[in-house]
Amino acid sequence: xxxxxxxxxxxxxxxHHGLLAMSSPPSIAxxxxxxxxxTYFHTPAGTARAVDGVSFRVAPKRTLGLVGESGCGKSxxxxxxxxxxxxxxxxxxxxxxxxxxxxxxxxxxxDPHGHEMRSIRGREIAMIFQEPMTSLNPVFTxxxxxxxxxxxxxxxxxxxxxxxxxxxxxxxxxxxxHQRVDDxxxxxxxxxxxxxxxxxxxxxxxxxxxxxxxxTALDVTIQAQVIELMRELQQELSASIIFITxxxxxxxxxxxxxxxxxxxxxxxxxxxxxxxxDPKHPYSQGLMSSLPSPTQPRKTRLSVIExxxxxxxxxxxxxxxxxxCPHVIDICREKAPTLTxxxxxxxxxxxxxxxxxx
Amino acid sequence: xxxLLEVRNLTKTFDVRKxxxxxxxxxxxxxxxISFSVEDGETLSLVGESGCGKTxxxxxLLRLVQPDxxxxxxxxxxxxxxxxxxxQVDIAAATPxxxxxxxxxxxxxxxxxxxxxxPRMTVGEVVAEPLEVQEFGARSEHPARVAMLLxxxxxxxxxxxxxxxxxxxxxxxxxxxxxxxxxxxRLIVADEPVSALDASIQAQILNLMLDLQEQRGLAFxxxxxxxxxxxxxxxxxxxxxxxxxxxxADTDTLFGNPRHPYTEALMxxxxxxxxxxxxxxxxxxxxxxxxxxxxxxxxxxxxxxRYAEEVCKTDTPPLESSGADHFVACHLADSxxxxxxxxxxxxxxxxxxx
Numbered sequence: 001x002x003x004x005x006x007x008x009x010x011x012x013x014x015x016h017h018g019l020l021a022m023s024s025p026p027s028i029a030x031x032x033x034x035x036x037x038x039t040y041f042h043t044p045a046g047t048a049r050a051v052d053g054v055s056f057r058v059a060p061k062r063t064l065g066l067v068g069e070s071g072c073g074k075s076x077x078x079x080x081x082x083x084x085x086x087x088x089x090x091x092x093x094x095x096x097x098x099x100x101x102x103x104x105x106x107x108x109x110x111d112p113h114g115h116e117m118r119s120i121r122g123r124e125i126a127m128i129f130q131e132p133m134t135s136l137n138p139v140f141t142x143x144x145x146x147x148x149x150x151x152x153x154x155x156x157x158x159x160x161x162x163x164x165x166x167x168x169x170x171x172x173x174x175x176x177x178h179q180r181v182d183d184x185x186x187x188x189x190x191x192x193x194x195x196x197x198x199x200x201x202x203x204x205x206x207x208x209x210x211x212x213x214x215x216t217a218l219d220v221t222i223q224a225q226v227i228e229l230m231r232e233l234q235q236e237l238s239a240s241i242i243f244i245t246x247x248x249x250x251x252x253x254x255x256x257x258x259x260x261x262x263x264x265x266x267x268x269x270x271x272x273x274x275x276x277x278d279p280k281h282p283y284s285q286g287l288m289s290s291l292p293s294p295t296q297p298r299k300t301r302l303s304v305i306e307x308x309x310x311x312x313x314x315x316x317x318x319x320x321x322x323x324x325c326p327h328v329i330d331i332c333r334e335k336a337p338t339l340t341x342x343x344x345x346x347x348x349x350x351x352x353x354x355x356x357x358x
Numbered sequence: 359x360x361x362l363l364e365v366r367n368l369t370k371t372f373d374v375r376k377x378x379x380x381x382x383x384x385x386x387x388x389x390x391x392i393s394f395s396v397e398d399g400e401t402l403s404l405v406g407e408s409g410c411g412k413t414x415x416x417x418x419l420l421r422l423v424q425p426d427x428x429x430x431x432x433x434x435x436x437x438x439x440x441x442x443x444x445x446q447v448d449i450a451a452a453t454p455x456x457x458x459x460x461x462x463x464x465x466x467x468x469x470x471x472x473x474x475x476x477p478r479m480t481v482g483e484v485v486a487e488p489l490e491v492q493e494f495g496a497r498s499e500h501p502a503r504v505a506m507l508l509x510x511x512x513x514x515x516x517x518x519x520x521x522x523x524x525x526x527x528x529x530x531x532x533x534x535x536x537x538x539x540x541x542x543x544r545l546i547v548a549d550e551p552v553s554a555l556d557a558s559i560q561a562q563i564l565n566l567m568l569d570l571q572e573q574r575g576l577a578f579x580x581x582x583x584x585x586x587x588x589x590x591x592x593x594x595x596x597x598x599x600x601x602x603x604x605x606x607a608d609t610d611t612l613f614g615n616p617r618h619p620y621t622e623a624l625m626x627x628x629x630x631x632x633x634x635x636x637x638x639x640x641x642x643x644x645x646x647x648x649x650x651x652x653x654x655x656x657x658x659x660x661x662x663x664r665y666a667e668e669v670c671k672t673d674t675p676p677l678e679s680s681g682a683d684h685f686v687a688c689h690l691a692d693s694x695x696x697x698x699x700x701x702x703x704x705x706x707x708x709x710x711x712x
Binding site: 247293 | 408527528558560562564569583585589591626627632644647
């Protein structure tokens with residue numbers, strides 16, 4: 001990769017100072033601001049608090065990585081922003097602010113089926129899903145599916161929209177886009193399908209792109225290509241990205257800032273270097289050290305996080321991580337920790353890092 | 359010395375049928391003339407991307423698919439003639455009775471812990487079933503043996519009365535491992551056993567497999583695509599591409615001195631959990647894995663290979679020795695300077711407190 005882009009990444013870092021820090025006024029207004037979001041699923045078996053008091057901001061042109069294990073609420077957070085949560089799921093409280101120039105739109109208050117949300121969804125906030133085979137319609141060509149969105153949002157003529165679709169397929173490095181535009185999804189390989197999904201998501205030039213595990217179903221060499229492509233497109237299109245993944249290696253490669261979620265809550269948020277060099281939360285530390293490291297002798301025991309993720313209908317009292325935490329102290333069993341700033345832009349929800357318990 | 363398992367020139371072709379009339383449209387050489395061996399107590403990993411034939415190879419070892427040609431020689435103790443320690447049995451040509459006997463010595467762990475356990479059977483029944491089928495010991499001793507097996511994989515004896523749906527993915531994989539261990543096999547084929555699991559659970563299962571190997575002297579054929587995991591648990595690694603072996607070596611040699619361009623590209627594509635290293639990599643591998651129905655001529659890898667020359671387009675490179683216990687199928691193996699896996703992390707700690 002050219003050194004120029006690395007220098008560019010470094011140069012934007014200082015601009016971003018204070019954006020994640022809720023206490024200080026941000027220098028640039030975030031595009032997305034989520035405050036105390038709670039999305040619950042009311043089922044006969046009880047209420048699952050899938051997202052439970054999540055707050056974060058996404059700055060313009062930045063990539064926020066959302067990591068955590070299955071059931072931590074990262075996908076439900078994304079679907080809440082897109083207003084795609086289906087019953088029995090419901091946004092209970094909290095706000096999702098989307099900034100368009102001078103306007104601020106409260107997405108959480110919009111009717112998910114209403115005109116305004118439909119004009120934002122796909123046009124201004126677009127989403128890429130994990131499995132391109134199930135999120136593309138098998139009976140329409142990929143061209144038709146991209147054209148549909150462009151015509152819907154811009155009212156373009158068919159010919160204009162088709163030209164734009166071909167241009168987008170070219171931008172995501174699909175070979176022979178003039179021919180591929182008339183292919184059906186099954187005629188494309190997995191990597192090509194995911195590129196077509198990205199082309200569709202970016203065809204309306206959205207301000208925010210939400211990517212939910214976009215490379216998880218792909219082979220490693222194809223995954224590397226798609227990540228490289230997303231990095232390049234972000235530079236060109238100046239979109240903000242929310243990148244959801246369970247793979248710490250992937251997030252290290254693409255995110256500027258990282259949020260670690262556990263059982264519906266944010267346990268740590270920090271710039272990407274801080275989270276990898278100096279994870280503060282015992283859960284983040286556990287996740288990092290459970291990966292097989294190239295520096296660890298082969299065939300030796302990996303360090304593990306003991307136990308499993310608890311039942312979402314019977315969440316532990318106090319800190320939700322306490323039954324698995326190697327550093328648990330009395331207060332963890334009683335009182336939930338709050339997200340506290342430990343250094344610039346680095347916030348962690350752990351009693352060990354709260355000033356009063358230190 | 360005779361290897362525990364010796365695979366010679368294994369080939370498996372699948373017919374491809376198309377359309378309403380299921381007309382024969384071609385064939386896929388899922389496994390194309392591959393040979394390798396596995397020693398007692400060692401872990402050999404088969405790695406490669408989807409469609410490379412690693413799963414078909416694993417299934418052929420169990421004869422869950424019938425190979426077209428080649429031999430799969432297993433050093434069987436149960437089928438040894440009187441007075442002998444073992445007999446080499448060709449799994450590819452074994453009779454049904456021989457196969458049943460071999461099931462005691464070779465077992466399998468599947469990828470998906472949700473679909474590989476019968477939802478209508480209790481965990482106790484799942485683990486006891488191989489004991490009953492094989493009439494292993496006295497039936498009255500089975501419950502005690504099931505309890506012992508569950509405990510050895512980190513579950514409790516009381517779990518035997520529960521049903522698979524009551525368990526998480528990691529616990530179900532433990533049940534699958536207990537079932538595989540029930541007959542005290544010497545070789546376990548593990549097909550992507552941890553790829554469906556979350557990171558923290560994956561480490562638990564890998565530790566369990568390492569412990570069991572140490573306690574029982576098990577050999578594993580470990581089929582996986584995650585090179586970080588593979589590097590950690592393997593003694594030797596075989597890299598596959600479009601049905602062929604491209605490189606076989608012991609783990610340290612493969613990572614420290616790869617000789618095949620595909621191995622180099624595969625190692626470079628691994629997402630490393632280090633933000634600084636990730637963004638300063640060489641340009642990745644272009645193109646897609648070609649269709650296996652119509653593989654490229656010569657070396658299958660040549661259209662994606664940055665080093666390819668004319669000879670690569672026409673001639674298939676044989677798998678040849680390239681140093682002690684190191685085999686490579688590349689025309690240019692001796693002239694290329696390839697990047698070893700960047701182990702990194704030597705100067706700065708990048709991991710959390712251990």
